[in-house]
Amino acid sequence: MDLEPIYCAEQIVVPPDLADILKAYTKEVVRRQPEDLLEFSAIYFANLANVSGGPADSVVPPSLAELRQVYGMVKEVGLVDLQEFVNLCSQAGVASSTLDAMFRLGDFTAEMVDPKDPLVLLLTMTDSTFLGVVSALFEVFGDEGKLGCGEFVTLFQFMASKDSSMDPSFIESVATSMQESGMEALTMDEFSALPMVQEFCGGM
Numbered sequence: 001m002d003l004e005p006i007y008c009a010e011q012i013v014v015p016p017d018l019a020d021i022l023k024a025y026t027k028e029v030v031r032r033q034p035e036d037l038l039e040f041s042a043i044y045f046a047n048l049a050n051v052s053g054g055p056a057d058s059v060v061p062p063s064l065a066e067l068r069q070v071y072g073m074v075k076e077v078g079l080v081d082l083q084e085f086v087n088l089c090s091q092a093g094v095a096s097s098t099l100d101a102m103f104r105l106g107d108f109t110a111e112m113v114d115p116k117d118p119l120v121l122l123l124t125m126t127d128s129t130f131l132g133v134v135s136a137l138f139e140v141f142g143d144e145g146k147l148g149c150g151e152f153v154t155l156f157q158f159m160a161s162k163d164s165s166m167d168p169s170f171i172e173s174v175a176t177s178m179q180e181s182g183m184e185a186l187t188m189d190e191f192s193a194l195p196m197v198q199e200f201c202g203g204m
Contacts, residue, residue: 028060044129061125066092067140073113082108085115090120098125105162116141120159131192131201133159140189146185149178170200 010063025044034040043061069092074080086099102121123136126156138147147155158170173196178186191197 043128045127060095060098061099062089062094062122064126064139065120065138066094067122067126067136071115071119072095074119079117080112080115082111082118085113085118094122094174096121101125116155117158120155121162124159124162134191135188137189143160145187149181149183149186152186152191153178170196 025041028035028044040061050173066089070085070088073088074085086186087101089097099122102118102125105121105124106118108118119140120137123140124133127133128137134156136150137144137159141147141151141155157175158169160166174194177194177196183190192201
């Protein structure tokens with residue numbers, strides 16, 4: 001697209017939403033003080049683009065520390081009341097508008113849910129890359145960097161089921177590989193070394 005040079009102030013047209021978007025973004029940068037501003041910005045704006053239907057400040061990537069705190073409070077619970085889950089997330093510092101975005105992604109209808117399901121959806125907001133989100137699964141749900149293979153498959157399948165761009169055959173191949181491996185637990189390095197994962201990431 002050819003852009004005309006700007007010679008005077010009258011030529012400048014500021015998009016009406018720009019101020020609100022930059023204000024929300026600046027507020028999050030100041031609040032979170034990210035070590036890598038470019039990486040944080042990429043995640044922030046990627047999530048802003050991916051989650052529609054809310055105001056600019058609705059897509060605030062939750063921190064892994066916040067999600068670990070929530071998981072620590074619900075890990076021994078089979079099912080949790082949705083409102084209680086929301087309260088726990090709020091106590092941990094997750095923005096209410098971010099929780100609204102998570103509910104739009106999850107379309108939860110029952111009053112009681114497995115708390116891991118909404119946590120997985122919140123995890124998808126923490127990174128703009130496939131491997132980054134999978135790594136977050138290990139960081140939040142894992143024990144010293146390891147996840148039981150059965151638990152990993154359950155979490156991974158739920159996460160992948162919410163991504164319409166992910167080939168179902170890839171999801172199935174990962175699950176089959178885990179079941180046939182005979183391994184009891186898995187690390188992120190072992191997952192990323194799987195041939196189908198390397199092939200999938202190489203084609204992205």
